[in-house]
Amino acid sequence: MAGHSKWANIQHRKGRQDEKRQRVWTRVSREIMVAARTGGGDPGANPRLRLAIEKAKAANMPLTNVNHAIAKATGTLEGMSYEEVRYEGYGIGGAAIIVDCMTDNKVRTVAEVRHAFLKHGGNMGTEGSVAFQFKHCGQLIFAPGTSEDRVMEVALEAGAEDVITDDDGAIEVLTAFADFESVKKALEAAGLTAEVANVTMRADNSIELTGDDAERMQKLLDVLEDLDDTQDLFHNAAL
Known part of the structure; x- marks a missing residue:
């Protein structure tokens, strides 16, 4: 299945985030705090917290910052309450x-x-005015030049819902929310590491x-x- 080119957009956003590392760390800290507050401070039993910690690692955020955010959320330390x-x-x-x-x-x-x-x-619209145009799902995007056949073979075997090749050669793997971690691990075990790997709101159609x-x-x-x-x-x- 072919899709629109999105690689340039991804690189643009990634470049902006790299320029503003401190802001990225702040956002990841908030995500860790909310995940820990709602699902507990044990990453082994909290998928959302595991994903947030992976984001922290990808942003080169120190482990002390990660632990500090978890401690704030679980009541060990005082801190702001985010919603x-x-x-x-x-x-x-x-x-x-x-x-x-x-x-x-x-x-x-x-x-x-x-x-x-x-x-x-x-x-600005009302609640629900555009959300119906998006799907909550897992998304892994591989750089142009990655073997499409290999990605498709491993991803579909692991339970992915779809594999899309964009116009510029980037490969996008889509999963159900619940299957994201298992598909990601299967791809990494096969030596296939995505440039982007997250749970997202993916648009059904583009303008x-x-x-x-x-x-x-x-x-x-x-x-x-x-x-x-x-x-x-x-x-x-x-x-």
Whole structure:
């Protein structure tokens, strides 16, 4: 199955995150805290916490920071209490956007998200206004040049739902949420390490934007992602 090219978008976002490591660490710390608070501080019994710790390792976050975040969440240390909140809206050309935040002040956060949408040509929607266009699933993306046959063989044998080859040669493996870890481990055991491996909200369809529209959409996405409380950002724009 062929898909739209997304490799450039992935590299753009990864480059921005590399430039802002401290912000990445802050977001990962929040994710660890929420995961530990809701599912317990034992990674062996908490899949969400295991995934958050993997993100911390990928971001070169020190183990002391990881343990500190878990301790805060489980009550060993005092710390802020964060809650998850999701905002939905429309960008340039009607492209759908989901902004997942973790915040200690929902009034502040919603005001900042709404302002970003309005200032940069978007519109904030109501709960559920665009989420139906996305699927909650596991996603692993392999760089162009990776053996498509080998990825497909291992992934499907391990229980993946689909393997998609994008226009630029990147290979995308999709899994059910519950199967993400087992498929990821099977691929790694076969010597296949994904450039991107996470649980995500994947758009069912994309909206192609070019020229000025693409630039305006990228600006809106960058501003939303730069908000202090933004944890994850999902959209269906093909830029």
